[in-house]
Amino acid sequence: MSAQPKKLPGKPRSSPRATVVLSLYVAGDTPKSRTALSNLKKICAEHLDGGYRIKVIDLLENPKLARDHQILALPTLVRQLPQPIRKIIGDLSNTERVLVGLGIESTK
Protein backbone atom coordinates (compact mmCIF):
# COMPACT_ATOMS: atom_id res chain seq x y z
CA MET A 1 0.00 0.00 0.00
CA SER A 2 1.24 3.40 -0.90
CA ALA A 3 1.95 5.68 2.01
CA GLN A 4 1.03 8.66 -0.14
CA PRO A 5 -2.47 9.96 0.55
CA LYS A 6 -4.78 9.11 -2.29
CA LYS A 7 -7.64 11.15 -3.54
CA LEU A 8 -10.73 9.06 -3.41
CA PRO A 9 -13.56 9.74 -5.78
CA GLY A 10 -16.66 11.16 -4.16
CA LYS A 11 -16.90 13.52 -1.25
CA PRO A 12 -13.78 15.30 -0.24
CA ARG A 13 -12.59 14.48 3.25
CA SER A 14 -10.96 16.67 5.74
CA SER A 15 -8.67 13.87 6.84
CA PRO A 16 -5.25 13.74 5.16
CA ARG A 17 -5.53 9.93 5.06
CA ALA A 18 -7.77 7.87 2.88
CA THR A 19 -10.98 7.14 4.74
CA VAL A 20 -10.87 3.93 6.69
CA VAL A 21 -14.10 1.99 6.91
CA LEU A 22 -14.14 -0.80 9.44
CA SER A 23 -16.78 -3.43 10.13
CA LEU A 24 -16.69 -5.35 13.37
CA TYR A 25 -18.61 -8.62 13.24
CA VAL A 26 -19.80 -9.99 16.55
CA ALA A 27 -22.41 -12.43 17.79
CA GLY A 28 -24.44 -10.74 20.46
CA ASP A 29 -23.35 -8.56 23.31
CA THR A 30 -20.72 -10.83 24.82
CA PRO A 31 -17.69 -9.90 26.92
CA LYS A 32 -15.55 -10.76 23.92
CA SER A 33 -17.57 -8.44 21.67
CA ARG A 34 -17.28 -5.61 24.15
CA THR A 35 -13.56 -6.12 24.60
CA ALA A 36 -13.06 -6.09 20.85
CA LEU A 37 -15.11 -2.93 20.37
CA SER A 38 -13.39 -1.01 23.14
CA ASN A 39 -9.97 -2.14 21.91
CA LEU A 40 -10.87 -1.06 18.40
CA LYS A 41 -12.12 2.37 19.48
CA LYS A 42 -8.96 2.92 21.44
CA ILE A 43 -6.66 1.91 18.59
CA CYS A 44 -8.54 4.03 16.08
CA ALA A 45 -8.54 7.04 18.34
CA GLU A 46 -4.81 6.72 18.86
CA HIS A 47 -3.71 5.94 15.35
CA LEU A 48 -6.25 7.07 12.79
CA ASP A 49 -6.68 10.83 13.29
CA GLY A 50 -10.43 10.68 13.06
CA GLY A 51 -10.55 9.61 9.39
CA TYR A 52 -12.39 6.39 10.09
CA ARG A 53 -15.82 4.90 10.49
CA ILE A 54 -16.72 1.85 12.59
CA LYS A 55 -19.75 -0.28 11.87
CA VAL A 56 -20.70 -3.03 14.31
CA ILE A 57 -22.52 -5.94 12.72
CA ASP A 58 -24.29 -8.35 15.03
CA LEU A 59 -24.60 -11.67 13.22
CA LEU A 60 -27.27 -12.86 15.62
CA GLU A 61 -29.49 -10.13 14.16
CA ASN A 62 -28.29 -10.64 10.64
CA PRO A 63 -27.04 -14.22 10.34
CA LYS A 64 -27.08 -14.19 6.53
CA LEU A 65 -24.15 -11.80 6.55
CA ALA A 66 -21.93 -14.50 8.04
CA ARG A 67 -22.31 -16.35 4.78
CA ASP A 68 -22.37 -13.38 2.45
CA HIS A 69 -19.27 -11.85 3.97
CA GLN A 70 -17.38 -15.11 4.57
CA ILE A 71 -17.20 -14.72 8.33
CA LEU A 72 -15.99 -17.73 10.27
CA ALA A 73 -14.28 -16.66 13.44
CA LEU A 74 -15.65 -14.06 15.82
CA PRO A 75 -14.98 -11.29 16.50
CA THR A 76 -13.83 -10.43 12.98
CA LEU A 77 -12.77 -6.97 11.97
CA VAL A 78 -12.93 -6.22 8.26
CA ARG A 79 -11.27 -3.23 6.72
CA GLN A 80 -13.67 -2.41 3.92
CA LEU A 81 -11.77 0.69 2.83
CA PRO A 82 -9.23 1.39 1.65
CA GLN A 83 -9.04 -1.55 -0.73
CA PRO A 84 -8.02 -4.33 -0.62
CA ILE A 85 -10.27 -5.80 2.04
CA ARG A 86 -8.38 -7.10 5.04
CA LYS A 87 -9.56 -9.36 7.82
CA ILE A 88 -8.47 -9.49 11.41
CA ILE A 89 -9.88 -11.90 13.94
CA GLY A 90 -9.83 -11.99 17.70
CA ASP A 91 -10.64 -9.53 20.45
CA LEU A 92 -8.05 -7.04 19.14
CA SER A 93 -6.07 -7.17 22.36
CA ASN A 94 -2.78 -7.39 20.50
CA THR A 95 -2.45 -3.81 19.27
CA GLU A 96 0.68 -4.41 17.23
CA ARG A 97 -1.00 -7.13 15.22
CA VAL A 98 -4.12 -5.05 14.75
CA LEU A 99 -2.04 -2.26 13.28
CA VAL A 100 -0.21 -4.68 11.02
CA GLY A 101 -3.49 -6.23 10.02
CA LEU A 102 -5.03 -2.87 9.23
CA GLY A 103 -1.94 -1.78 7.37
CA ILE A 104 -1.34 1.22 9.67
CA GLU A 105 2.14 2.24 10.56
CA SER A 106 2.46 2.77 14.25
CA THR A 107 2.91 6.42 15.03
CA LYS A 108 4.49 5.65 18.38
Place this chain on the structure above:
Amino acid sequence: MPRKKMPARHRPRGSVHGAKPMRLLPKAATGIQGLDEITGGGLPRGRTTLVCGSAGCGKTMFAMEFLVRGAQQFGEAGVFISFEESPDDLAQNVASMGFDLKALAARKKLLIDHVRVVRSEIEETGSFDLEGLFIRLGLAIDAIGAKRVVLDTLEALFGGFSNTAILRAEIRRLFEWLKERGVTAIVTGERGDGALTRHGLEEYVSDCVILLDHRVVNQLTARRLRIVKYRGSLHGTDEYPFLIRAHGISVVPITSIRLDHRASSEIVSSGVPTLDKALGAGGFYRSSTILLSGGAGTGKSSIAGHFVAEAGGRRERSLYVALEESQSEIVRNMRSIGIQLAPLVARDTLRFHVSRPTAQGLEMHLAAIHELVLEYRPQVVVVDSITSLLSMGSISEVTSMIVRLVDFFKMNGITAVMTALIPTGEETETTGVNVSSLVDTWLTLRNSEIKGVRARALSVVKARGMGHSNQLHEFVMSKKGVELKSDAWSRKYA
Protein backbone atom coordinates in the same frame (compact mmCIF):
# COMPACT_ATOMS: atom_id res chain seq x y z
CA MET B 1 -57.83 -43.16 27.22
CA PRO B 2 -56.65 -46.38 28.83
CA ARG B 3 -53.53 -47.75 27.28
CA LYS B 4 -54.03 -51.00 25.50
CA LYS B 5 -52.09 -53.88 26.82
CA MET B 6 -49.34 -54.81 24.49
CA PRO B 7 -49.93 -58.20 22.92
CA ALA B 8 -47.49 -60.74 24.21
CA ARG B 9 -45.80 -61.27 20.91
CA HIS B 10 -44.91 -57.60 20.66
CA ARG B 11 -43.39 -57.44 24.07
CA PRO B 12 -39.64 -57.26 24.06
CA ARG B 13 -38.27 -60.66 24.80
CA GLY B 14 -35.86 -59.68 27.51
CA SER B 15 -38.55 -58.14 29.65
CA VAL B 16 -39.83 -61.53 30.72
CA HIS B 17 -36.72 -62.00 32.77
CA GLY B 18 -36.66 -58.44 33.97
CA ALA B 19 -33.67 -57.61 31.80
CA LYS B 20 -33.66 -54.36 29.88
CA PRO B 21 -34.46 -54.94 26.25
CA MET B 22 -31.53 -54.02 24.04
CA ARG B 23 -32.15 -50.76 22.30
CA LEU B 24 -31.16 -50.83 18.69
CA LEU B 25 -29.07 -47.94 17.53
CA PRO B 26 -31.14 -45.89 15.09
CA LYS B 27 -29.45 -45.63 11.72
CA ALA B 28 -29.65 -43.35 8.75
CA ALA B 29 -29.44 -45.26 5.48
CA THR B 30 -26.84 -43.82 3.15
CA GLY B 31 -28.28 -45.26 -0.02
CA ILE B 32 -24.71 -45.94 -1.09
CA GLN B 33 -24.79 -49.30 -2.78
CA GLY B 34 -23.50 -52.03 -0.49
CA LEU B 35 -22.61 -49.75 2.42
CA ASP B 36 -25.90 -50.11 4.23
CA GLU B 37 -25.53 -53.87 4.06
CA ILE B 38 -22.17 -53.90 5.78
CA THR B 39 -23.19 -51.35 8.39
CA GLY B 40 -26.47 -53.05 9.13
CA GLY B 41 -28.55 -50.12 7.97
CA GLY B 42 -26.40 -47.05 7.56
CA LEU B 43 -24.62 -44.47 9.66
CA PRO B 44 -25.53 -43.73 13.29
CA ARG B 45 -28.54 -41.43 13.16
CA GLY B 46 -28.15 -38.11 14.86
CA ARG B 47 -24.44 -38.67 15.30
CA THR B 48 -21.28 -37.69 13.50
CA THR B 49 -19.29 -40.11 11.39
CA LEU B 50 -15.69 -39.47 10.45
CA VAL B 51 -14.77 -40.45 6.92
CA CYS B 52 -11.04 -40.31 6.44
CA GLY B 53 -8.49 -41.19 3.82
CA SER B 54 -5.68 -39.80 1.73
CA ALA B 55 -6.15 -37.27 -1.04
CA GLY B 56 -8.19 -38.62 -3.90
CA CYS B 57 -9.62 -41.51 -1.93
CA GLY B 58 -13.19 -40.47 -2.63
CA LYS B 59 -14.11 -38.77 0.66
CA THR B 60 -15.92 -35.89 -0.96
CA MET B 61 -17.79 -38.18 -3.34
CA PHE B 62 -18.78 -40.39 -0.44
CA ALA B 63 -20.02 -37.48 1.61
CA MET B 64 -21.86 -35.91 -1.29
CA GLU B 65 -23.56 -39.17 -2.22
CA PHE B 66 -24.74 -39.48 1.38
CA LEU B 67 -26.52 -36.14 0.99
CA VAL B 68 -27.82 -36.70 -2.53
CA ARG B 69 -29.25 -40.14 -1.71
CA GLY B 70 -30.62 -38.77 1.53
CA ALA B 71 -32.50 -36.13 -0.40
CA GLN B 72 -33.57 -38.34 -3.29
CA GLN B 73 -34.40 -41.60 -1.54
CA PHE B 74 -35.10 -40.78 2.07
CA GLY B 75 -36.56 -37.30 1.90
CA GLU B 76 -33.87 -35.86 4.14
CA ALA B 77 -32.43 -32.53 3.11
CA GLY B 78 -28.72 -31.97 3.54
CA VAL B 79 -26.21 -29.21 4.10
CA PHE B 80 -22.75 -29.44 2.59
CA ILE B 81 -20.16 -27.16 4.15
CA SER B 82 -17.23 -27.14 1.79
CA PHE B 83 -13.95 -25.82 3.08
CA GLU B 84 -12.07 -26.53 -0.09
CA GLU B 85 -14.07 -26.69 -3.26
CA SER B 86 -16.48 -24.10 -4.53
CA PRO B 87 -20.11 -25.11 -5.15
CA ASP B 88 -19.47 -24.95 -8.90
CA ASP B 89 -16.47 -27.25 -8.68
CA LEU B 90 -18.39 -29.66 -6.50
CA ALA B 91 -21.31 -29.72 -8.90
CA GLN B 92 -18.97 -30.40 -11.77
CA ASN B 93 -17.09 -33.15 -9.95
CA VAL B 94 -20.15 -35.14 -9.04
CA ALA B 95 -21.95 -34.58 -12.34
CA SER B 96 -20.00 -37.60 -13.57
CA MET B 97 -21.94 -39.68 -11.07
CA GLY B 98 -25.21 -38.36 -12.40
CA PHE B 99 -25.87 -36.03 -9.48
CA ASP B 100 -27.53 -32.76 -10.33
CA LEU B 101 -26.68 -30.58 -7.35
CA LYS B 102 -28.19 -27.43 -8.83
CA ALA B 103 -31.55 -29.15 -9.26
CA LEU B 104 -31.46 -30.41 -5.69
CA ALA B 105 -30.51 -26.97 -4.45
CA ALA B 106 -33.38 -25.43 -6.40
CA ARG B 107 -35.77 -27.84 -4.68
CA LYS B 108 -34.31 -26.88 -1.30
CA LYS B 109 -33.07 -30.40 -0.74
CA LEU B 110 -29.45 -29.42 -0.68
CA LEU B 111 -27.57 -26.36 0.45
CA ILE B 112 -23.89 -25.87 -0.19
CA ASP B 113 -21.96 -23.26 1.73
CA HIS B 114 -18.40 -22.64 0.73
CA VAL B 115 -16.39 -21.61 3.78
CA ARG B 116 -13.18 -20.10 2.55
CA VAL B 117 -10.28 -20.43 4.91
CA VAL B 118 -7.32 -18.42 3.71
CA ARG B 119 -4.57 -17.95 6.22
CA SER B 120 -3.06 -14.91 4.58
CA GLU B 121 -6.37 -13.12 4.99
CA ILE B 122 -6.59 -13.79 8.67
CA GLU B 123 -4.57 -11.91 11.25
CA GLU B 124 -5.12 -13.23 14.75
CA THR B 125 -5.17 -10.45 17.33
CA GLY B 126 -6.36 -12.20 20.43
CA SER B 127 -8.97 -14.58 21.66
CA PHE B 128 -11.63 -15.69 19.18
CA ASP B 129 -14.19 -18.41 18.60
CA LEU B 130 -15.79 -19.99 15.56
CA GLU B 131 -19.26 -18.70 16.28
CA GLY B 132 -19.46 -17.44 12.70
CA LEU B 133 -19.24 -21.02 11.47
CA PHE B 134 -21.92 -22.12 13.92
CA ILE B 135 -24.19 -19.30 12.77
CA ARG B 136 -23.71 -20.22 9.14
CA LEU B 137 -24.29 -23.88 9.80
CA GLY B 138 -27.38 -23.21 11.89
CA LEU B 139 -28.76 -20.88 9.27
CA ALA B 140 -28.19 -23.43 6.52
CA ILE B 141 -29.78 -26.25 8.50
CA ASP B 142 -32.82 -24.13 9.32
CA ALA B 143 -33.16 -22.82 5.78
CA ILE B 144 -33.99 -26.24 4.36
CA GLY B 145 -34.82 -28.25 7.46
CA ALA B 146 -31.71 -30.36 6.99
CA LYS B 147 -31.35 -33.73 8.67
CA ARG B 148 -27.93 -34.42 7.24
CA VAL B 149 -24.77 -32.36 7.34
CA VAL B 150 -21.37 -32.76 5.74
CA LEU B 151 -18.25 -30.83 6.71
CA ASP B 152 -15.59 -31.37 4.03
CA THR B 153 -12.94 -31.20 5.25
CA LEU B 154 -12.89 -29.76 8.69
CA GLU B 155 -9.13 -30.04 8.82
CA ALA B 156 -8.83 -27.11 6.46
CA LEU B 157 -9.43 -25.03 9.59
CA PHE B 158 -6.02 -26.04 10.83
CA GLY B 159 -4.54 -24.41 7.79
CA GLY B 160 -6.35 -21.15 8.53
CA PHE B 161 -5.76 -20.60 12.21
CA SER B 162 -2.56 -20.77 14.15
CA ASN B 163 -4.10 -20.93 17.62
CA THR B 164 -4.74 -24.65 17.71
CA ALA B 165 -5.80 -24.61 21.35
CA ILE B 166 -8.81 -22.44 20.50
CA LEU B 167 -9.39 -24.40 17.32
CA ARG B 168 -9.50 -27.76 19.09
CA ALA B 169 -11.84 -26.47 21.76
CA GLU B 170 -14.09 -25.09 19.03
CA ILE B 171 -14.05 -28.32 17.07
CA ARG B 172 -15.04 -30.21 20.18
CA ARG B 173 -17.84 -27.70 20.71
CA LEU B 174 -18.89 -28.15 17.08
CA PHE B 175 -19.27 -31.92 17.44
CA GLU B 176 -21.36 -31.44 20.57
CA TRP B 177 -23.43 -28.83 18.80
CA LEU B 178 -24.09 -31.18 15.85
CA LYS B 179 -25.23 -33.86 18.26
CA GLU B 180 -27.56 -31.44 20.01
CA ARG B 181 -29.05 -30.44 16.68
CA GLY B 182 -29.72 -34.12 16.07
CA VAL B 183 -28.34 -34.11 12.55
CA THR B 184 -26.64 -37.12 11.02
CA ALA B 185 -23.29 -35.75 10.02
CA ILE B 186 -20.21 -36.74 8.08
CA VAL B 187 -16.95 -35.02 8.79
CA THR B 188 -14.08 -35.77 6.47
CA GLY B 189 -10.43 -35.80 7.37
CA GLU B 190 -7.16 -36.29 5.59
CA ARG B 191 -5.15 -39.36 6.45
CA GLY B 192 -2.12 -38.58 8.58
CA ASP B 193 1.18 -40.32 9.23
CA GLY B 194 0.50 -43.20 11.55
CA ALA B 195 -2.86 -41.71 12.48
CA LEU B 196 -6.29 -41.80 10.92
CA THR B 197 -6.33 -38.07 10.37
CA ARG B 198 -3.60 -35.48 10.24
CA HIS B 199 -4.99 -33.44 13.11
CA GLY B 200 -6.44 -36.23 15.19
CA LEU B 201 -10.12 -35.61 14.44
CA GLU B 202 -10.80 -39.24 15.41
CA GLU B 203 -10.27 -38.08 18.97
CA TYR B 204 -13.58 -36.22 18.84
CA VAL B 205 -15.66 -38.75 16.95
CA SER B 206 -16.62 -41.68 19.04
CA ASP B 207 -19.48 -43.22 17.15
CA CYS B 208 -18.36 -44.22 13.71
CA VAL B 209 -15.14 -44.01 11.74
CA ILE B 210 -14.83 -45.12 8.13
CA LEU B 211 -11.50 -45.30 6.38
CA LEU B 212 -11.20 -45.05 2.61
CA ASP B 213 -8.10 -46.23 0.87
CA HIS B 214 -6.84 -45.74 -2.60
CA ARG B 215 -3.97 -47.87 -3.74
CA VAL B 216 -2.31 -48.46 -7.01
CA VAL B 217 -1.39 -52.09 -7.37
CA ASN B 218 0.22 -53.29 -10.59
CA GLN B 219 -0.62 -49.96 -12.21
CA LEU B 220 -4.25 -50.50 -11.31
CA THR B 221 -6.30 -48.45 -8.97
CA ALA B 222 -7.84 -50.31 -6.10
CA ARG B 223 -10.23 -48.54 -3.78
CA ARG B 224 -11.08 -50.03 -0.44
CA LEU B 225 -13.31 -49.14 2.46
CA ARG B 226 -13.04 -50.25 6.04
CA ILE B 227 -15.21 -49.53 9.03
CA VAL B 228 -12.64 -48.81 11.70
CA LYS B 229 -15.16 -48.30 14.43
CA TYR B 230 -18.91 -48.34 14.88
CA ARG B 231 -19.94 -48.07 18.45
CA GLY B 232 -22.93 -50.09 19.50
CA SER B 233 -23.35 -51.79 16.17
CA LEU B 234 -22.22 -54.93 14.48
CA HIS B 235 -20.45 -54.24 11.26
CA GLY B 236 -18.31 -55.94 8.70
CA THR B 237 -14.64 -55.63 9.59
CA ASP B 238 -13.14 -56.58 6.28
CA GLU B 239 -11.69 -54.25 3.75
CA TYR B 240 -14.33 -53.91 1.11
CA PRO B 241 -13.47 -52.96 -2.41
CA PHE B 242 -15.47 -50.08 -3.75
CA LEU B 243 -15.84 -48.36 -7.05
CA ILE B 244 -16.82 -44.89 -8.06
CA ARG B 245 -19.20 -45.67 -10.84
CA ALA B 246 -21.35 -43.71 -13.21
CA HIS B 247 -24.20 -43.92 -10.71
CA GLY B 248 -22.29 -43.33 -7.54
CA ILE B 249 -20.21 -45.32 -5.16
CA SER B 250 -20.61 -49.06 -5.03
CA VAL B 251 -19.21 -50.99 -2.12
CA VAL B 252 -18.91 -54.69 -2.75
CA PRO B 253 -20.12 -56.48 0.32
CA ILE B 254 -18.27 -59.68 0.80
CA THR B 255 -19.82 -61.55 3.63
CA SER B 256 -23.32 -60.25 3.83
CA ILE B 257 -24.82 -61.91 0.80
CA ARG B 258 -27.63 -64.10 2.00
CA LEU B 259 -28.89 -67.38 0.71
CA ASP B 260 -32.43 -66.25 0.18
CA HIS B 261 -32.60 -66.16 -3.59
CA ARG B 262 -35.53 -67.95 -5.06
CA ALA B 263 -34.96 -71.10 -7.08
CA SER B 264 -36.34 -70.89 -10.56
CA SER B 265 -38.05 -73.84 -12.19
CA GLU B 266 -37.74 -72.36 -15.65
CA ILE B 267 -35.52 -74.32 -18.00
CA VAL B 268 -33.18 -72.67 -20.47
CA SER B 269 -31.64 -74.62 -23.30
CA SER B 270 -27.90 -75.22 -23.25
CA GLY B 271 -27.82 -74.54 -26.98
CA VAL B 272 -26.85 -78.15 -27.65
CA PRO B 273 -30.07 -80.15 -28.17
CA THR B 274 -28.39 -83.47 -27.50
CA LEU B 275 -26.96 -82.11 -24.24
CA ASP B 276 -30.40 -80.84 -23.23
CA LYS B 277 -31.62 -84.37 -23.66
CA ALA B 278 -28.82 -85.83 -21.55
CA LEU B 279 -29.60 -83.35 -18.82
CA GLY B 280 -33.04 -84.84 -18.53
CA ALA B 281 -35.02 -81.66 -18.09
CA GLY B 282 -34.24 -80.15 -21.48
CA GLY B 283 -31.56 -77.73 -20.38
CA PHE B 284 -30.36 -75.91 -17.29
CA TYR B 285 -32.48 -74.28 -14.66
CA ARG B 286 -32.54 -70.52 -15.01
CA SER B 287 -30.34 -68.78 -12.45
CA SER B 288 -28.52 -71.99 -11.69
CA THR B 289 -24.76 -72.33 -11.80
CA ILE B 290 -23.08 -74.72 -14.19
CA LEU B 291 -19.53 -75.94 -13.89
CA LEU B 292 -17.75 -77.26 -16.94
CA SER B 293 -14.52 -78.95 -16.02
CA GLY B 294 -11.99 -80.74 -18.16
CA GLY B 295 -8.48 -80.75 -19.54
CA ALA B 296 -7.09 -78.33 -22.08
CA GLY B 297 -8.90 -78.45 -25.38
CA THR B 298 -11.76 -80.63 -24.22
CA GLY B 299 -14.41 -78.20 -25.38
CA LYS B 300 -15.35 -76.30 -22.23
CA SER B 301 -15.41 -72.90 -23.87
CA SER B 302 -17.27 -74.33 -26.85
CA ILE B 303 -20.16 -75.51 -24.71
CA ALA B 304 -20.16 -72.16 -22.94
CA GLY B 305 -20.21 -70.51 -26.35
CA HIS B 306 -23.25 -72.53 -27.38
CA PHE B 307 -25.05 -71.41 -24.28
CA VAL B 308 -24.23 -67.75 -24.94
CA ALA B 309 -25.36 -68.02 -28.55
CA GLU B 310 -28.58 -69.69 -27.47
CA ALA B 311 -29.23 -66.93 -24.93
CA GLY B 312 -28.54 -64.37 -27.63
CA GLY B 313 -31.12 -66.11 -29.79
CA ARG B 314 -33.63 -65.59 -26.98
CA ARG B 315 -32.55 -61.91 -26.95
CA GLU B 316 -31.01 -62.31 -23.55
CA ARG B 317 -27.82 -60.55 -22.61
CA SER B 318 -24.65 -62.42 -21.78
CA LEU B 319 -21.49 -61.28 -20.10
CA TYR B 320 -18.41 -63.28 -21.00
CA VAL B 321 -15.66 -62.90 -18.43
CA ALA B 322 -12.59 -64.01 -20.32
CA LEU B 323 -9.58 -64.54 -18.14
CA GLU B 324 -7.46 -66.50 -20.58
CA GLU B 325 -8.16 -65.45 -24.11
CA SER B 326 -8.91 -62.19 -25.83
CA GLN B 327 -12.29 -61.33 -27.22
CA SER B 328 -11.14 -61.71 -30.83
CA GLU B 329 -9.60 -65.11 -30.11
CA ILE B 330 -12.80 -66.35 -28.53
CA VAL B 331 -14.97 -64.99 -31.33
CA ARG B 332 -12.68 -66.57 -33.93
CA ASN B 333 -12.51 -69.93 -32.20
CA MET B 334 -16.25 -70.09 -31.78
CA ARG B 335 -16.75 -69.20 -35.42
CA SER B 336 -14.68 -72.24 -36.39
CA ILE B 337 -17.30 -74.47 -34.81
CA GLY B 338 -20.20 -72.55 -36.25
CA ILE B 339 -21.01 -70.33 -33.30
CA GLN B 340 -21.42 -66.73 -34.41
CA LEU B 341 -20.74 -64.36 -31.54
CA ALA B 342 -19.82 -61.24 -33.50
CA PRO B 343 -23.45 -60.38 -34.35
CA LEU B 344 -24.35 -60.70 -30.67
CA VAL B 345 -21.59 -58.29 -29.75
CA ALA B 346 -22.79 -55.90 -32.43
CA ARG B 347 -26.33 -56.07 -31.02
CA ASP B 348 -24.96 -55.63 -27.50
CA THR B 349 -26.54 -58.86 -26.37
CA LEU B 350 -23.04 -60.05 -25.57
CA ARG B 351 -20.30 -58.21 -23.80
CA PHE B 352 -16.82 -59.39 -23.07
CA HIS B 353 -14.90 -58.53 -19.97
CA VAL B 354 -11.37 -59.50 -20.80
CA SER B 355 -8.95 -59.35 -17.95
CA ARG B 356 -5.69 -60.97 -17.09
CA PRO B 357 -6.02 -62.69 -13.74
CA THR B 358 -2.76 -61.19 -12.62
CA ALA B 359 -3.77 -57.71 -13.64
CA GLN B 360 -5.99 -57.14 -10.65
CA GLY B 361 -6.36 -58.45 -7.17
CA LEU B 362 -9.06 -60.97 -6.43
CA GLU B 363 -11.25 -58.42 -4.75
CA MET B 364 -10.96 -56.01 -7.61
CA HIS B 365 -11.89 -58.79 -9.97
CA LEU B 366 -14.95 -59.45 -7.92
CA ALA B 367 -15.73 -55.76 -7.78
CA ALA B 368 -15.30 -55.33 -11.52
CA ILE B 369 -17.62 -58.25 -12.30
CA HIS B 370 -20.09 -56.93 -9.74
CA GLU B 371 -20.02 -53.56 -11.39
CA LEU B 372 -20.47 -54.92 -14.89
CA VAL B 373 -23.36 -57.12 -13.88
CA LEU B 374 -25.16 -54.24 -12.17
CA GLU B 375 -24.62 -51.99 -15.12
CA TYR B 376 -25.30 -54.41 -17.98
CA ARG B 377 -27.85 -56.64 -16.25
CA PRO B 378 -27.05 -59.84 -18.15
CA GLN B 379 -29.14 -62.98 -17.87
CA VAL B 380 -26.13 -65.17 -18.53
CA VAL B 381 -22.58 -64.88 -17.28
CA VAL B 382 -19.66 -67.03 -18.37
CA VAL B 383 -16.49 -67.09 -16.31
CA ASP B 384 -13.74 -68.68 -18.37
CA SER B 385 -11.96 -69.94 -16.41
CA ILE B 386 -12.13 -69.97 -12.66
CA THR B 387 -8.91 -71.97 -12.53
CA SER B 388 -6.94 -69.01 -13.81
CA LEU B 389 -7.97 -67.08 -10.72
CA LEU B 390 -5.83 -69.48 -8.72
CA SER B 391 -2.73 -67.55 -9.66
CA MET B 392 -4.04 -64.65 -7.63
CA GLY B 393 -4.52 -66.18 -4.27
CA SER B 394 -4.67 -69.27 -2.18
CA ILE B 395 -7.21 -71.97 -2.93
CA SER B 396 -9.32 -70.91 0.01
CA GLU B 397 -9.32 -67.27 -1.06
CA VAL B 398 -10.28 -68.13 -4.60
CA THR B 399 -12.93 -70.55 -3.42
CA SER B 400 -14.45 -67.93 -1.17
CA MET B 401 -14.49 -65.44 -4.01
CA ILE B 402 -16.27 -67.92 -6.24
CA VAL B 403 -18.78 -68.68 -3.53
CA ARG B 404 -19.54 -64.98 -3.35
CA LEU B 405 -19.78 -64.73 -7.10
CA VAL B 406 -22.17 -67.66 -7.31
CA ASP B 407 -24.37 -66.13 -4.62
CA PHE B 408 -24.29 -62.81 -6.34
CA PHE B 409 -25.29 -64.35 -9.67
CA LYS B 410 -28.15 -66.24 -8.08
CA MET B 411 -29.43 -63.18 -6.30
CA ASN B 412 -29.55 -61.43 -9.64
CA GLY B 413 -31.27 -64.33 -11.41
CA ILE B 414 -28.26 -64.99 -13.59
CA THR B 415 -27.53 -68.37 -15.10
CA ALA B 416 -23.79 -68.73 -14.75
CA VAL B 417 -21.42 -71.01 -16.58
CA MET B 418 -17.98 -71.41 -15.12
CA THR B 419 -15.21 -73.37 -16.70
CA ALA B 420 -12.44 -75.06 -14.78
CA LEU B 421 -9.28 -76.52 -16.16
CA ILE B 422 -8.17 -79.89 -14.94
CA PRO B 423 -4.57 -80.73 -15.81
CA THR B 424 -4.47 -83.35 -18.53
CA GLY B 425 -3.98 -86.87 -17.43
CA GLU B 426 -5.59 -86.29 -14.12
CA GLU B 427 -8.34 -88.73 -13.52
CA THR B 428 -9.79 -87.27 -10.38
CA GLU B 429 -12.91 -85.25 -10.50
CA THR B 430 -11.45 -82.20 -8.88
CA THR B 431 -11.31 -78.70 -10.20
CA GLY B 432 -8.43 -77.39 -8.15
CA VAL B 433 -10.98 -75.06 -6.66
CA ASN B 434 -13.48 -76.66 -4.35
CA VAL B 435 -16.63 -75.37 -5.89
CA SER B 436 -18.17 -78.55 -7.24
CA SER B 437 -20.44 -78.80 -4.22
CA LEU B 438 -21.59 -75.26 -4.81
CA VAL B 439 -22.76 -75.58 -8.37
CA ASP B 440 -26.08 -76.96 -9.48
CA THR B 441 -24.91 -78.72 -12.57
CA TRP B 442 -21.49 -80.18 -13.17
CA LEU B 443 -20.36 -81.46 -16.49
CA THR B 444 -16.94 -83.03 -16.97
CA LEU B 445 -15.28 -83.21 -20.33
CA ARG B 446 -12.35 -85.34 -21.35
CA ASN B 447 -10.27 -86.40 -24.27
CA SER B 448 -9.26 -90.02 -24.41
CA GLU B 449 -7.23 -92.02 -26.78
CA ILE B 450 -8.74 -95.44 -27.12
CA LYS B 451 -7.74 -97.91 -29.77
CA GLY B 452 -5.77 -95.19 -31.56
CA VAL B 453 -8.73 -92.86 -31.80
CA ARG B 454 -8.98 -89.63 -29.96
CA ALA B 455 -12.44 -89.36 -28.60
CA ARG B 456 -14.23 -86.69 -26.65
CA ALA B 457 -16.47 -87.59 -23.80
CA LEU B 458 -18.87 -85.72 -21.59
CA SER B 459 -20.54 -86.84 -18.44
CA VAL B 460 -23.13 -85.20 -16.27
CA VAL B 461 -21.64 -85.61 -12.82
CA LYS B 462 -24.52 -83.88 -11.22
CA ALA B 463 -27.60 -81.94 -12.17
CA ARG B 464 -29.56 -80.87 -9.15
CA GLY B 465 -33.28 -81.36 -9.50
CA MET B 466 -33.02 -83.27 -12.75
CA GLY B 467 -33.16 -86.92 -13.63
CA HIS B 468 -30.05 -86.71 -15.73
CA SER B 469 -28.23 -89.32 -17.69
CA ASN B 470 -25.56 -91.35 -15.96
CA GLN B 471 -23.85 -92.24 -19.15
CA LEU B 472 -20.54 -91.16 -20.50
CA HIS B 473 -21.46 -89.44 -23.74
CA GLU B 474 -19.19 -89.32 -26.68
CA PHE B 475 -19.39 -86.03 -28.45
CA VAL B 476 -18.01 -84.42 -31.53
CA MET B 477 -17.06 -80.89 -32.37
CA SER B 478 -17.56 -80.00 -35.99
CA LYS B 479 -18.27 -76.91 -38.03
CA LYS B 480 -21.77 -77.27 -36.75
CA GLY B 481 -20.67 -77.19 -33.18
CA VAL B 482 -20.88 -79.62 -30.33
CA GLU B 483 -23.04 -82.66 -30.66
CA LEU B 484 -23.44 -85.58 -28.32
CA LYS B 485 -23.63 -88.96 -29.92
CA SER B 486 -26.75 -90.82 -29.10
CA ASP B 487 -25.07 -94.11 -28.27
CA ALA B 488 -23.37 -94.30 -24.99
CA TRP B 489 -19.61 -94.26 -24.78
CA SER B 490 -19.63 -96.97 -22.19
CA ARG B 491 -21.42 -99.40 -24.43
CA LYS B 492 -19.23 -98.68 -27.39
CA TYR B 493 -15.85 -99.00 -25.75
CA ALA B 494 -16.53 -101.28 -22.88
